[in-house]
Amino acid sequence: MYGGVAAVKELSLIVCRGEFLTILGPSGSGKTTALMLLAGFISPTNGDILVGGKSVASVPSYRRDQGIVFQSYALFPHLSVRRNLEFPLEMRGVKAAERADRVANLLARVHLDNFGDRMPSQLSGGQQQRVALARALIADPPVLLLDEPLGALDRNLREQMQSEIKTLHKEFGITTVCVTHDQEEALTLSDRIIVMRGGAIEQIDTPEGLYDRPKSLFVANFLGEANLLNGVIPLPNDATPTSMLSIIRPERIRLAVPHAPTLADAHQRQQANGVVTEVIYAGALRKYNVQVGNNVLIMREHVASDQQVFRPGDQVRLDWLRSDVRLVATETNNGVE
Structure with missing residues (x-):
């Protein structure tokens, strides 16, 4: 609730294991609030949130075993790329030798083998995004949350990173929930898309289903253009x-x-x-x-x-x-x- 107004209402959904689900909607639709609920940054006033069949609604964010990528990347500016990736493993008590192996393998996977000693300020936007993705994936979390992950990138780089994210998702098979207002991004990445409006779900379907079989004029116009023939x-x-x-x-x-x-x-x-x-x-x-x-x-x-x-x-x-x-x-x- 924000000032007596429910930012999200009647939100009921099941995310399948290994699925890439995108929450799409205009500003004020409730999509970011929905992600903040999943991340544990805010608590639901009613209802429950289950991950793997276990309730996490009252579990604080830092104790939820999940990976999060923010639009701003949220990298530690005072730590090198390698140390940024090691940090989540240290918090989980992973030994130094295993940390080094996992960091090296993931840096190679995101094409940053030679960037481990650089500071975030020495990286381009696309490289910082790759580091943020690697850091979110390195602890092998059951759920990956993406908050407008490509919003800060230019068009060409955004398209490259869409392809990279899709490849990483296929390789890791991790259950992913992404929030965006970019229709093309949602269509490109998702197995299913939720279109939200006014704090509620307007329609859930595959990208093809939403585009080709919209249930309302709002969905038809939000996911592309539609000509009225009346x-x-x-x-x-x-x-x-x-x-x-x-x-x-x-x-x-x-x-x-x-x-x-x-x-x-x-x-x-x-x-x-x-x-x-x-x-x-x-x-x-x-x-x-x-x-x-x-x-x-x-x-x-x-x-x-x-x-x-x-x-x-x-x-x-x-x-x-x-x-x-x-x-x-x-x-x-x-x-x-």
Whole structure:
């Protein structure tokens, strides 16, 4: 509770052994509070937290056998890389010879063999992140907690570290819970994703399930972009305008000139005519905004050398497979609009 407001409510979930679970949500959704509960930095006002079948809700953080990686890395600035990694082992009473072996092996695993004597201030952001991951893994904890682990890195380095984290997770097989607001990061790393909103779980599913089968407009828009088709095409007979919305992802729409040849699967498609209002070139992708009546539909396509390029003001025909249209709820189960 914060000032009488429940930061997290009705949070009930099971994390499978060896799973990579990501908690995703906007600021104020409760995702960081959920991680702080798991880490033991705050205590739940109700309910329990079980790890391996044993309650840890009243166990302080320093006595929980878990690894934690913070966005700020939280390395000891006065200790060398090697000493940073040795510290958790010393606290567990591991003998010096075994500590040295485990530190050397893990430094090699994160490609920092020759950096053991350096201080954290002498490392790049990516190298510091590797040290933080190694320190969290070195004691072989049953649970690894990641708090916005890549938020301080630039895009290219972030993508490299996503690949590194995924490889390490596969190799160590450690149960991992990650908190992030980065949708791409969540989709890339996770076995399952929890989308939170207003302190409650909005939806839990695999990355493919969340993206392709969102249950609400909030999830659809938070995990990518979604075009509203209400007012463009009629809703199915079993849906009402007040309860369901019809959506489609931008990459599922095809653009063509108004009188382009009919496709062989035309009977499986829906179509609409519109006018291009904006074209955005983004390297590998080209994005179109198309005015269709009172609606603006977004369309994305991968850039290819032989494709037709439309310009603002061009008349176009949009079409998509009926099977790519999804119905989502206008309201969510936690009552937040």
